[in-house]
Amino acid sequence: MRVITNARVITPAGIRAANVLFDAGTITAVVEDDGAIPPDPSVVDAHGRYVAPGLIDIHVHGGGGFDLMTDDPEQVRSYARWVATRGVTSFLVSTSGRDHTQILERLRAIAPAIGTAAGSARVLGFHLEGPYINPRRKGAFDARWLRAPSAAEYREMFAASSGAIRQMTLAPELPGASDLIDAVLASGATVAIGHTDATYAETIAAIERGATHVTHCFNAMRPFGHRDPGCLAAIMTSDAVTAELIGDGAHVEYAAARVLIRAKGARNIVLITDGMPLAGTADGDGVWEGVPIRVDGGKAVRVSDGTIIGGVITLDQTVRNAVAHMGVPLDEAVAMASTNAARAIHLDATYGAITPGAAADFILLDDDLRVTEAWVAGERVYSAN
Numbered sequence: 001m002r003v004i005t006n007a008r009v010i011t012p013a014g015i016r017a018a019n020v021l022f023d024a025g026t027i028t029a030v031v032e033d034d035g036a037i038p039p040d041p042s043v044v045d046a047h048g049r050y051v052a053p054g055l056i057d058i059h060v061h062g063g064g065g066f067d068l069m070t071d072d073p074e075q076v077r078s079y080a081r082w083v084a085t086r087g088v089t090s091f092l093v094s095t096s097g098r099d100h101t102q103i104l105e106r107l108r109a110i111a112p113a114i115g116t117a118a119g120s121a122r123v124l125g126f127h128l129e130g131p132y133i134n135p136r137r138k139g140a141f142d143a144r145w146l147r148a149p150s151a152a153e154y155r156e157m158f159a160a161s162s163g164a165i166r167q168m169t170l171a172p173e174l175p176g177a178s179d180l181i182d183a184v185l186a187s188g189a190t191v192a193i194g195h196t197d198a199t200y201a202e203t204i205a206a207i208e209r210g211a212t213h214v215t216h217c218f219n220a221m222r223p224f225g226h227r228d229p230g231c232l233a234a235i236m237t238s239d240a241v242t243a244e245l246i247g248d249g250a251h252v253e254y255a256a257a258r259v260l261i262r263a264k265g266a267r268n269i270v271l272i273t274d275g276m277p278l279a280g281t282a283d284g285d286g287v288w289e290g291v292p293i294r295v296d297g298g299k300a301v302r303v304s305d306g307t308i309i310g311g312v313i314t315l316d317q318t319v320r321n322a323v324a325h326m327g328v329p330l331d332e333a334v335a336m337a338s339t340n341a342a343r344a345i346h347l348d349a350t351y352g353a354i355t356p357g358a359a360a361d362f363i364l365l366d367d368d369l370r371v372t373e374a375w376v377a378g379e380r381v382y383s384a385n
Contacts, residue, residue, distance in 0.1 A: 007046035022360035025377035054089025054361035056341040059272040063279035076113040080120035087316040087371035089361040090122035096130040107160040125164035133195030134171040139220035140309035149176035151183035166345045169215040171196040172206030203234035217243040236263040242344045247318030254325040266332040271318040276310030
């Protein structure tokens with residue numbers, strides 16, 4: 001049994017002065033400072049810092065110089081070690097490929113990296129962003145990678161992943177999308193609407209069919225119009241869906257982010273990074289998926305045309321941005337990057353909250369909301385000291 005004492009604990013019920021007890025990788029109790037502590041526990045003094053649930057990034061392609069659009073499991077493992085230093089205790093590998101064969105090979109190759117390793121964030125599974133997205137809203141994707149939805153192909157992908165696909169982004173207006181939605185739901189994964197030119201009616205139909213999530217809301221989707229409300233109106237007025245938000249102020253201006261939060265409530269927003277390999281590194285030039293890119297001033301863009309190509313922010317910074325620029329209270333901002341993410345991919349029974357029975361995945365934050373420690377499965381995987 002171990003205990004973290006002298007902490008401000010961010011719980012589902014708010015922030016409270018409490019002790020967190022955990023054993024064998026699981027939180028066993030959260031008790032007040034004057035609550036009963038088992039005799040002779042291994043004590044960690046938080047010195048008044050916040051204890052928050054570990055952050056969960058369900059949409060990320062890389063960071064720290066490591067690429068998750070890869071066939072190399074060591075890239076995934078290296079990223080998992082690096083991202084723990086930014087307070088992320090678990091994440092989905094967001095990937096795709098040039099063709100069906102490459103996607104299958106990629107999933108088979110990196111499936112062994114799924115799980116928990118010493119000194120690392122957990123790898124919870126895969127997020128497939130494409131290839132079943134609308135070329136009109138392709139964002140930085142190469143149009144040659146994209147094709148019509150195929151439920152049969154998806155089932156092959158799921159098998160190649162060893163059953164580890166947790167989220168699938170698709171454009172629901174494309175021919176074959178309804179069958180694909182059914183196949184994704186049957187596999188237990190989350191259907192995410194994204195890279196879409198869907199109308200309001202098409203989006204509502206997808207939600208009614210079982211889509212429960214939205215990929216990087218506002219980005220790469222039909223814009224809102226007062227005579228053509230489109231997918232955004234359906235997203236903002238549906239309590240059945242959670243919406244991802246890249247919290248960097250570049251992909252979505254903070255005023256628009258506040259509109260989304262006001263419309264849906266913080267509980268239905270999931271902060272993500274959409275990080276690419278140069279996230280968390282110094283500004284400069286590079287190449288990603290064969291495309292020359294430049295990172296400058298908080299944005300990564302394709303050199304050829306200036307299209308934003310993934311995020312360069314880290315998830316802990318999105319939490320600070322939500323507090324500083326989106327008017328979100330600290331406990332709700334943390335939940336947007338942890339609790340809500342776990343719920344979006346149906347893992348909230350185990351991850352994303354400081355509560356008895358949950359995994360002992362948590363972080364310590366100082367008064368500036370900087371990550372000073374990260375713990376995964378009850379083991380310290382990062383310390384700033």
